[in-house]
Amino acid sequence: MKVSNCQICGSKDIQMQESFNGSAAIIEWVCQEGHRITRWYSQPTLNRGVLSGDFLISATTVLSGNNFGKMKLWADMLQLKFPSASKFFRIQWTYLVPSVDRYWETHLQDLFQSLRGKDVVILGDGRNDSPGHSAQYCSYSVMDNETKKVIMLKTVDKRETARKSVAMEKVALKACLEDLLQNQVNITKLVTDGHLGIAAMMRTDYSTLPKIKHSHDIWHVAKNLGKNYLR
Missing domain, CATH: 3.30.420.10 (Ribonuclease H-like superfamily/Ribonuclease H)
Known part of the structure; x- marks a missing residue:
């Protein structure tokens, strides 16, 4: 991504800063006055600002029968970026558990009907x-x-x-x-x-x-x- 100058102060001294949010890398271009010019995420952002990588990590951990502690230890040993415990459980209870519950109830009603x-x-x-x-x-x-x-x-x-x-x-x-x-x-x-x-x-x-x-x-x-x- 090519950045020429700051649209706010006109400065051409642009610095690139790298940070992480959960499992996503974030790159920001900031001028010498501290104005943020633009920001790039390594992952698409889903509903309510949830990063797609964090969502997929949480979903595969839950649906494979694993748990956060073991997967976080595995990621730390490989020096991989991983969502925090609070973010993992927030995704689990907001999205994953309700989805599984709805699917299970629909599945049960189909079974009862056949019996x-x-x-x-x-x-x-x-x-x-x-x-x-x-x-x-x-x-x-x-x-x-x-x-x-x-x-x-x-x-x-x-x-x-x-x-x-x-x-x-x-x-x-x-x-x-x-x-x-x-x-x-x-x-x-x-x-x-x-x-x-x-x-x-x-x-x-x-x-x-x-x-x-x-x-x-x-x-x-x-x-x-x-x-x-x-x-």
Whole structure:
């Protein structure tokens, strides 16, 4: 970019200054009086001044299942410019999370529509963020046995279960079942692991209407047999 003289003071002593904003390089041409003549960004600017590189870095980090801390460490080791933590989380909560939520809700409604009028057998299992009784979060997934598609997913915080990690799986499953029933999915059978709280809940809450037959999957049954009797 050719810059001849300052349009404000007429100075021909023009200096080029380089700086960075997140992952973008910025070059400014400034005269000796401090007047900014023009500015160039290495990345296009999107809505509300968000730089496209910062947006893409944030999006790929979230959607690949990674996290900011690891990616920032990787960038620092390679001496790459990276968006700040505040900018990353602002982009995440302003753009990425709402977009994912909207897509997920649309996807779920399509699934529910395809299951209406059918007898549905579902498979459920939970996954904690850490083993044992110290887990803080539990994500519970429910899959349709016929199509092998995940039709519901709920995440429960330990604070929702009086800080009892062992109760999170039952609470998350109940939330899944209530949402499925509310969306007119006719559940005839549920297959889970041998969680005692889930077994008790199914006997008391779902033994009449809506009546859902509960059974344990064979893998967990065989695992428990081997653990208890084949030592």
